[in-house]
Amino acid sequence: QHVVLTGDIVYSTLFAGKGAFAVADRGVEGAIFSEKFPTFRLRDDRLSLDYLTWFFQSGQLNRIAEEQVTGIAAFSLSHLSKKKFLALRVPVPSPERQATVIEKCDAVVQTQRERELPLRENRDILSYFTGAFAEQLLAEAPRRSFSEIGEYVMRNVSISPDVEYKQVTVAMNNRGLRLRRSCKGSEIQSPGQCSVESGDVLFSRIDLRNGAIGIVGDELDGAVVTRDFPVFRLRSNTETAKQFLDFVFRTPSFKVQARDASKGTTGRKKLKREQFLRIQIPWPSPAEQKRIVETVETAHTEVTHLQRDLFEQERLLNNLTDSVIRSLFAEDAGLQDPLSRSQSRPQIPQISHP
Numbered sequence: 001q002h003v004v005l006t007g008d009i010v011y012s013t014l015f016a017g018k019g020a021f022a023v024a025d026r027g028v029e030g031a032i033f034s035e036k037f038p039t040f041r042l043r044d045d046r047l048s049l050d051y052l053t054w055f056f057q058s059g060q061l062n063r064i065a066e067e068q069v070t071g072i073a074a075f076s077l078s079h080l081s082k083k084k085f086l087a088l089r090v091p092v093p094s095p096e097r098q099a100t101v102i103e104k105c106d107a108v109v110q111t112q113r114e115r116e117l118p119l120r121e122n123r124d125i126l127s128y129f130t131g132a133f134a135e136q137l138l139a140e141a142p143r144r145s146f147s148e149i150g151e152y153v154m155r156n157v158s159i160s161p162d163v164e165y166k167q168v169t170v171a172m173n174n175r176g177l178r179l180r181r182s183c184k185g186s187e188i189q190s191p192g193q194c195s196v197e198s199g200d201v202l203f204s205r206i207d208l209r210n211g212a213i214g215i216v217g218d219e220l221d222g223a224v225v226t227r228d229f230p231v232f233r234l235r236s237n238t239e240t241a242k243q244f245l246d247f248v249f250r251t252p253s254f255k256v257q258a259r260d261a262s263k264g265t266t267g268r269k270k271l272k273r274e275q276f277l278r279i280q281i282p283w284p285s286p287a288e289q290k291r292i293v294e295t296v297e298t299a300h301t302e303v304t305h306l307q308r309d310l311f312e313q314e315r316l317l318n319n320l321t322d323s324v325i326r327s328l329f330a331e332d333a334g335l336q337d338p339l340s341r342s343q344s345r346p347q348i349p350q351i352s353h354p
Contacts, residue, residue, distance in 0.1 A: 009040040016080035021056040051098040058329040091332040131250030141282035150234040155195040161186040166223035176214040193224040201232040209259040244289040
């Protein structure tokens with residue numbers, strides 16, 4: 001183990017080919033690293049640390065480093081040695097050029113941050129829109145507790161070591177259920193596994209207050225979960241009822257009740273099973289549920305399209321920033337063909353291992 005100081009050059013021996021190079025800033029002063037993260041100091045004042053920081057972020061060094069990596073295909077044994085790191089070559093343009101590149105990189109990143117802020121704010125607003133819209137439509141609907149409309153189911157599973165099982169995870173922020181992994185029974189360590197069926201409601205006792213609840217789809221039918229993920233099933237398990245319930249889970253009033261019902265220390269609050277059954281939700285007639293589902297579904301579809309547009313704008317903005325930074329360094333001597341012109345470019349012999 002060794003301590004890192006501000007201005008140290010650090011890289012990952014295992015992920016150098018993926019661009020894992022950095023200059024330590026004040027935020028990591030005093031951090032402790034293992035031998036897998038060799039640390040060096042710049043000894044030559046001809047190269048600015050700020051320029052080197054942007055050079056690492058430009059990705060120009062990745063291909064050069066990747067070709068120097070040794071070891072077998074398994075990433076755990078592929079590495080860039082300290083000796084080969086010292087042999088890597090970087091551009092050392094004039095101080096004026098370095099200052100220009102640093103200024104332009106700082107400017108383009110600042111512009112990116114300014115443009116990203118409204119995109120993220122709009123994305124955050126949209127993430128709450130569906131639930132808020134559903135809440136408004138349900139304001140006058142009669143309310144019933146979960147114990148009145150359904151019940152827990154417990155399908156205990158005896159895990160066999162040689163059988164393949166699907167395990168489910170419940171995403172937070174109402175992003176539904178997804179496959180965690182498929183594995184042999186011998187890899188499942190937690191006792192008390194239960195199976196789920198299509199149409200079940202599954203939630204996390206710890207993270208229900210954070211929107212960790214969803215409805216099991218056909219693709220997860222037969223998957224297994226631990227008892228920390230209670231399985232609830234509607235008595236009237238129609239497609240409309242399930243769609244309606246999914247929108248209810250997004251409403252602010254449901255989230256408030258889930259938060260208030262979760263008890264325990266900060267970060268480890270849990271919801272007791274009986275508390276979930278006491279939560280009151282809007283539950284109108286099947287005909288009214290269908291009408292509300294159709295109305296909210298139309299709005300939700302529009303929200304989804306807008307969210308995709310915002311994600312795409314963010315992606316393009318990030319790509320533009322990366323392209324500008326790469327192009328600035330591509331203009332510097334040698335980077336157009338880093339291998340064929342290696343003899344004409346300066347090394348990093350001016351750094352030493354502490």
